[in-house]
């Protein structure tokens with residue numbers, strides 16, 4: 001069986017801080033990392049491979065430095081990795097991203113199961129997984145918290161979360177799943193894994209290698225466009241409470257009493 | 263590609279500072295772009311005071327030839343466990359305004375089994391037309407049949423705008439629908455409007471790259487699709503006198519076929535944190551400094567009969583479970599009283615709580631952005647302010 005895991009390299013959001021004085025980002029010490037949900041996707045694929053045999057291939061679309069995310073994945077039990085990288089891919093929205101990823105997976109020879117994270121923490125769209133499934137014509141299920149392969153029917157039995165409970169579904173392979181973080185605990189890289197990761201040869205495929213028309217990928221292939229960005233203004237009835245701690249707390253309690261809250 | 267006009271560039275460095283990806287550096291008083299790192303997010307373009315940056319797209323205006331044939335605003339109703347989800351009414355409230363501005367009908371799409379009786383509810387909440395696809399095979403939500411049905415409806419009736427809930431169900435199949443139609447989809451919008459000149463849907467959502475809101479359009483493709491989270495928009499008051507048209511659509515049954523089987527569907531009892539319905543929410547931010555200190559937040563919440571909320575910094579650190587998280591990735595809340603304790607006020611958090619009646623912020627940094635949205639601000643250390651607050655409330659309550 002071939003398991004393909006789609007991972008994305010994201011800035012370590014926990015360390016991106018806002019400088020309120022300058023109104024800008026503080027980027028110091030911000031490192032790129034594998035999107036946390038994708039670590040669970042990797043783990044789910046590797047566990048299934050350990051159980052059933054086969055191979056796990058990791059794929060990412062990103063700038064050249066996204067290669068380091070793939071090396072990290074290789075240290076976690078992934079067998080091989082491919083980087084989809086081309087200047088033409090930059091600025092892709094989710095539609096253009098799924099086109100590129102789908103082309104990459106087809107070039108790999110397809111997959112029995114594609115694993116994605118529930119969402120990428122930089123954009124939080126959760127759109128790439130289901131979009132990719134639609135492009136590849138795969139059965140799919142999102143927000144999976146448990147997964148089991150049923151040999152007799154060639155199905156995945158999955159537990160899918162929704163707001164008020166969960167569903168148990170049986171989906172026929174080939175299939176795509178997007179996973180929640182509660183599905184497993186990602187392993188720590190082994191020494192052997194790290195060595196393998198260091199030596200691994202990671203092919204880079206561009207638009208030409210994938211047979212993609214550059215007008216259909218990246219910014220050019222993205223139907224959505226950002227027209228403006230703004231720092232939002234809020235109209236709050238802002239009252240800064242004065243005095244020492246005691247006085248501030250007293251004023252607050254009075255205000256809340258006047259408002260009928262206390 | 264990101265292009266720089268070297269004559270206009272003053273080398274002020276503002277672009278370097280706002281770039282979240284480290285793709286710009288100032289060399290010899292001119293900005294230099296690392297094209298491999300640049301993601302074309304556009305933040306720098308908007309920031310540049312001298313207008314020296316521009317994103318050049320190779321796109322020869324991809325016209326969709328029949329743009330004018332796409333008319334009307336649609337809301338995709340969410341029907342589950344025998345009822346319509348409230349997000350449907352909220353979407354109708356927002357979509358009503360868009361439809362009125364564009365002077366087109368507002369339609370709702372209702373997919374399921376034995377759902378006809380619910381059409382009248384959709385009309386009360388603002389819909390002019392209901393497209394119903396009612397079939398036993400659609401009794402349960404399954405991705406492939408629901409995707410097929412919606413794609414078929416859209417191709418047949420060509421609406422220009424489609425809104426759906428950013429719920430587990432909406433997030434699961436709406437992206438597949440948009441992909442099959444090769445059109446854009448903007449997730450988790452917090453504001454929607456239309457630009458009359460070109461009938462563009464202006465979709466606003468928090469953007470990565472700082473405390474920014476980005477407005478997104480989908481100029482050359484139809485339909486324009488967006489998802490909105492529950493509790494973000496406001497439903498209209500239901501109006502029994504409203505009238506609407508119910509259109510039962512017949513669809514080729516082969517589109518309902520799927521090899522996916524639903525074996526079991528369980529509704530779990532919701533326990534513990536009910537942020538969405540709480541009147542008072544005390545929220546812990548990273549400024550609480552440690553998991554131990556959260557007992558202060560918990561005690562205050564208990565005293566006031568309120569719930570405990572958290573920022574993502576707090577849930578990421580494992581101090582509280584994700585179910586407490588408020589914001590873009592968490593829940594949207596609008597209590598009577600919100601108290602932020604050591605919360606900085608990042609835009610992704612603010613979009614989840616700005617609808618609160620009274621917002622109180624306690625933060626030791628007088629410049630923290632949360633004070634911009636606050637009704638009452640206290641500059642101070644949570645470790646001093648909270649104990650004092652708890653003590654005084656206890657005294658008042660005679661505890």
Ligand SMILES: Cc1cc2nc3c(=O)[nH]c(=O)nc-3n(C[C@H](O)[C@H](O)[C@H](O)COP(=O)(O)OP(=O)(O)OC[C@H]3O[C@@H](n4cnc5c(N)ncnc54)[C@H](O)[C@@H]3O)c2cc1C
Pocket residue numbers: 013121122123124470546547548549550551572573574575576587588589590591592593603604605606607608609610611614624625626627630642643644645
């Ligand atoms: C795509 C995306 C989605 C996101 N979604 C969400 C979301 O849904 N919800 C969310 O909350 N965040 C979300 N975030 C993260 C968000 O950008 C912020 O990083 C986060 O809200 C910050 O949490 P915080 O205010 O607790 O921490 P910080 O920003 O670190 O702020 C801590 C504050 O505490 C103050 N402080 C420190 N010590 C004390 C003290 N002793 N007494 C008083 N004040 C003190 C500091 O002055 C500071 O203002 C998202 C980010 C991204 C990129």
Ligand SMILES: Nc1ncnc2c1ncn2[C@@H]1O[C@H](COP(=O)(O)O)[C@@H](O)[C@H]1O
Pocket residue numbers: 006007008035037038041059060061062094097101115116117118119120121123124125126127128129
């Ligand atoms: N550029 C990318 N390369 C590979 N996989 C991606 C990429 N972007 C998103 N994904 C996958 O899609 C999931 C959802 O991402 P998103 O839709 O951006 O929230 C991620 O968890 C990844 O598994």
